[in-house]
Amino acid sequence: MAPSLSEFHKELSSLTTMNQTTAKAAIARDAVLTKPAGSLGELETLATWLSGWQGKHPPSCDRPQIVVFAGNHGVCDQGISAFPQEVTVQMVANFEHGGAAINQLALAFGASFSVQALELENPTADFTQAPAMSEAECAEALSAGWNSIDKGTDILVVGEMGIGNTTVAAALSAALMGGTGADWAGPGTGVSAEGINRKAAVIDAGLSRHESVLDDPLRILQCLGGREIAAMAGAILSARQKHIPVLLDGFVATAAAAVLFKANEQALDHCYAGHVSAEPGHKKLLQAMNKEPLLSLGMRLGEGSGAALALAIVKGAVATHTGMASFADAGVSAEKPD
Template identity: 60%
Template sequence: MSLPPLSSLSQITRLADKLPAADTKAAEAARARQNSLTKPPGSLGRLEELAEFIATWRGTARPEIWRAQALVFAGNHGVCAQGVNPYPQEVTAQMVANFRAGGAAINQLCAVNGADLSVIALELDRPTADFTEGPAMSETDCLDALWQGASAVDEGADVLILGEMGIGNSTVAAALAAACFGGRVAEWVGPGTGSDKAGIARKVDAIERGLKRHEAILGDPPAILAALGGREQAAICGAVLAARSARIPVVLDGFICTAAAAVLHAADKRLLDHCLVGHASAEPGHRNLLAAIDKRPVLEFDMRLGEGSGAALALGILRAALACHNGMATFAEAGVSEA
């Protein structure tokens, strides 16, 4: 099944009924297998839950990860004109080059955990508009970025790892979270790549002004994505939706990646049913966001790098979960007496 075509952002809110749902029969079969393995039921804890989760979305009681795809989307942001970032926007392109040369953390984590990494740069020479002055993207620009994200997904993958890169995008993430879920802006804002107290204050001020300017579309998550988001955030949404259409489970990275996907949750919470969150970011807004979308992270390692690094690290845990699920003997096979 391919992602239904979208001619407008408003159609996102009606997608959940058109996309595949959880395979409850596969989930039940996976749970029955877990309960037949040579261990007390539930004794592997979250590993059992993760194996069942993968089974649910791959539609088989004994899923395997033959191909793990990792996608990192990169974009630049007009809101950087408000002094919200301690690094110049040229760093986005420089880091993309580093990813492609194999020199970043995400390269090492993908290599050790068996993921094929692709980096997609989204018009880095044309930043989005400053959302304090107007919409960051037109609907056409937002849809184009969304489709670039969707088109990057390999429908033959067994799991999709998502990450991002973009100077200024922690401000964008906090703006999306505040717009979609409310609360005080300061509760969503953190240091990002290293902002000091004055830099954090500039972030809060810029977001508050952006929310005021766009208050007419608050309550309309797809419109919020265009007004406050960036191209990499829209691409992440497109990749999440394309993965769902192909029944591929998704592992989201930290705060910025989760905030992008959370726009879909705000549109219809079912749209993230096939998604895990790889880790709890040290960025303070992430825990608020995880509570808002009711997701429990796989790992808590105090990471806040981005790049998909926490999601790639969590892939190793998924592989371990499936190794136990598929490789352990049942009581009958091992000749071990059950209670």
């Protein structure tokens, strides 16, 4: 049977929840480690988050998985990108040969890496003229993401490659969160101020054409999104149902996550924002979803690179939580002097 959007609506209405027993076990261990309470800050919160969503204590970050999805966009016909769509194909080859930034970060932090090219020879439709995808195409892309997670993965990073996809992400953000093209359009790969204005006008045209679907986040994804964005949304939702925590990457990946958030505000409880990118809309989108980023390094590459870098922070959280001695183990007094 071919996948349908209704199947994903059903998944969004019956989400798995955090394991409170394992989360409480992490909190209990944190309370007896050889440090003042709260002194490791966000690392303590991360350890509890991991343990609760993985459903085990101690938590782990031994088998991180990074998967990058690539897609092409018909809206590029509107002249909204500084680069031609052939670059998407060329970058997929670079990923496959290990030459991209994300390949180096995967190696550095012990993550598996794969790239999935989604019909690059068949770009989505120009969303100013028609829905970007049919319902079947959107559901198929969601399913590609859903099925992408490896057995044994204990934390997931999803990334993307697709010329023109910051315009698509901005259109999705405007449709989901409100506002105009000017509120969300940014430089992307480096377009000029004139180019940003062109992107904003294209976004407004897309919003106007698809005004009738703006009350349904999955239909918004179908009409304004892209295959790689739908695949990221599918992977994030699949991870939720499989009790796998997720680190969110930049603006485009976060726009994919925002589709799930607008369908169910609890849909991203298993997600941490790995970083905030330099793309202006990303900070605004994270704030709309009440997500605080772990890192802010002025990055705007995509590829999952910012979230992959945040794996180092997660690994630090696991190492301190599992490896530190307790006060009893170390023979250190846990009581404060009078």
